[in-house]
Amino acid sequence: MTEATVIESHWQSDMRDGLRDVAPVLGAVVPFAAVFGAVAAEAGMGMADIMLASATIYAGASQFVMVELMGQDLPIWSIVLAVFALNFRHVLYSASLGRHMGAFGFWQKALAFHLLVDPQFAASEMRALKTRLRPTYYFSYATAIYSVWLGANLLGILFGALIDDPAAWGMDFLLPLYFMGLIMGFHGRGHFWVILSTSAVASIIVHQTLGSPWHITLGGGVGLVVAAALSKPKEAEAAA
Amino acid sequence: MSDTVLIILLCAAATYLTRIGGHLIMVRFGQVHHRVEAALAAVPVAILSALVAPSLMAGGVPGVLALGVTALSAMRVSLVISVGLGVAVLLGLRAAGL
Incomplete structure (x- = not known):
C-alpha cells in the first residue's frame, strides 16, 4: 500500500x-x-x-x-x-x-x-x-x-x-447513559475504580450542598487530587 | 452594538478562553511533574464521573439500574449497544411504574 x-x-x-x-x-x-x-x-x-x-x-x-x-x-x-x-x-x-x-x-x-x-x-x-x-x-x-x-x-x-x-423517549437520561458508557471504556487505566468512586461521591456531596455546576469542577477535582496522590515517579526520574 | 450582542460576544470570548486555556498552560510549561501527568490522565474518568453521579440520585430506581446495565455492558459490547440497553431498561422500568 x-x-x-x-x-x-x-x-x-x-x-x-x-x-x-x-x-x-x-x-x-x-x-x-x-x-x-x-x-x-x-x-x-x-x-x-x-x-x-x-x-x-x-x-x-x-x-x-x-x-x-x-x-x-x-x-x-x-x-x-x-x-x-x-x-x-x-x-x-x-x-x-x-x-x-x-x-x-x-x-x-x-x-x-x-x-x-x-x-x-x-x-x-x-x-x-x-x-x-x-x-x-x-x-x-x-x-x-x-x-x-x-x-x-x-x-x-x-x-x-x-x-x-x-x-x-428516555431522552432526559440519554446523556448520563452515554457518559457512563464512555467512563467504562477507561476501566483498564490505573486506579480507575478509586478515581471513579471518589469523584462520584464528592460530586454528589457538592451537588447536594453548593449545587450545580460546582459538582463537576469540585467533584472531579477530588478525583484528580487522588490520582496525583497515588502517582509514583517514573523509573527514569527515580533513578536520577 | 446592543448590550445583548455585547454580552453574548463577551460570554463567547470567556468560554473560548476556558476551552483553549488549559492547552496554552500546558504548552507554556512543557515537561510536567509526574503527579500533574497522572492528574491529567485521570481527567476523563474523574470529570465524567462527577458529571454523571447526580443522575444516580435524580433518576430513581429506573435510572440507577439503567446506568448499571450500561456500565456493565460497556465493558463488553460497543458504546451504542450499551447505551441502547440502558435506554431499554429505563423505559421498561418506567413503563412498569417503578
Whole structure:
C-alpha cells in the first residue's frame, strides 16, 4: 500500500467512526437545543441573538444561565463571570486533550477548541486511547453536533410551544447513559475504580450542598487530587 | 452594538478562553511533574464521573439500574449497544411504574 492510500483509508474510516460515535449523542442534543431556543425566545431574545449565542458560545448550560441573568438586569461583568465559572471545567479538557492533538495544524487546533463540548471531549479522549486522534475524526464528530445543535435551536425558536415530553423517549437520561458508557471504556487505566468512586461521591456531596455546576469542577477535582496522590515517579526520574 | 450582542460576544470570548486555556498552560510549561501527568490522565474518568453521579440520585430506581446495565455492558459490547440497553431498561422500568 502506498502512503497515499493509507491516508485515504484513515480519512474514510475516521469519518465513518466519528459519525458512528456521535449518533447516540444527537438524540440528546436535539431536545436540549430546542428547549434552549424556546426558552431564550420566551425570555424576549430575538432569533438572530439566540443563534449568535449558540454559534459563538456553544456551551448549552451556561447559555441558559446567561439568558436567566440577562433577565435580572445585572451588570455585564457579573454575567460574563458566571459564564466563565460555569465553563471552567473546559480548562481541564483542553489541558488533557491538547496532548493528543499532534496531528492537528495551528488553525485546526484553534477551531477544534471552540468545538470542545463535553461529549466531544469524552469521545476524543477515547479515540486517542484506542487508536490516534486525527482531525477528520474530530471534525466529523464536531460538525454533526454543531449543525444539529444550531438546527434544533432554530426549531425550538420557531416551534417552542409544540415540544412534547422528552422523558417519554428516555431522552432526559440519554446523556448520563452515554457518559457512563464512555467512563467504562477507561476501566483498564490505573486506579480507575478509586478515581471513579471518589469523584462520584464528592460530586454528589457538592451537588447536594453548593449545587450545580460546582459538582463537576469540585467533584472531579477530588478525583484528580487522588490520582496525583497515588502517582509514583517514573523509573527514569527515580533513578536520577 | 446592543448590550445583548455585547454580552453574548463577551460570554463567547470567556468560554473560548476556558476551552483553549488549559492547552496554552500546558504548552507554556512543557515537561510536567509526574503527579500533574497522572492528574491529567485521570481527567476523563474523574470529570465524567462527577458529571454523571447526580443522575444516580435524580433518576430513581429506573435510572440507577439503567446506568448499571450500561456500565456493565460497556465493558463488553460497543458504546451504542450499551447505551441502547440502558435506554431499554429505563423505559421498561418506567413503563412498569417503578
